[in-house]
Amino acid sequence: MKENADRLTLLSDFVPLLRSDGDEAGLSGARVSVPSHLIAFAAEKSRLESRVISMID
Numbered sequence: 001m002k003e004n005a006d007r008l009t010l011l012s013d014f015v016p017l018l019r020s021d022g023d024e025a026g027l028s029g030a031r032v033s034v035p036s037h038l039i040a041f042a043a044e045k046s047r048l049e050s051r052v053i054s055m056i057d
Contacts, residue, residue: 042055
């Protein structure tokens, strides 16, 4: 159930951003979102390849 609530929170933040043509700020900016997405991609790669993925700052 928490996963569904998290999705609703993301959607309830995302839809107004789409409608505002960039005039509204989201819950997190690119400075936070991009690194967290890169971590998620590295985690998935690690899972698929059964190895540690090195991430350099």
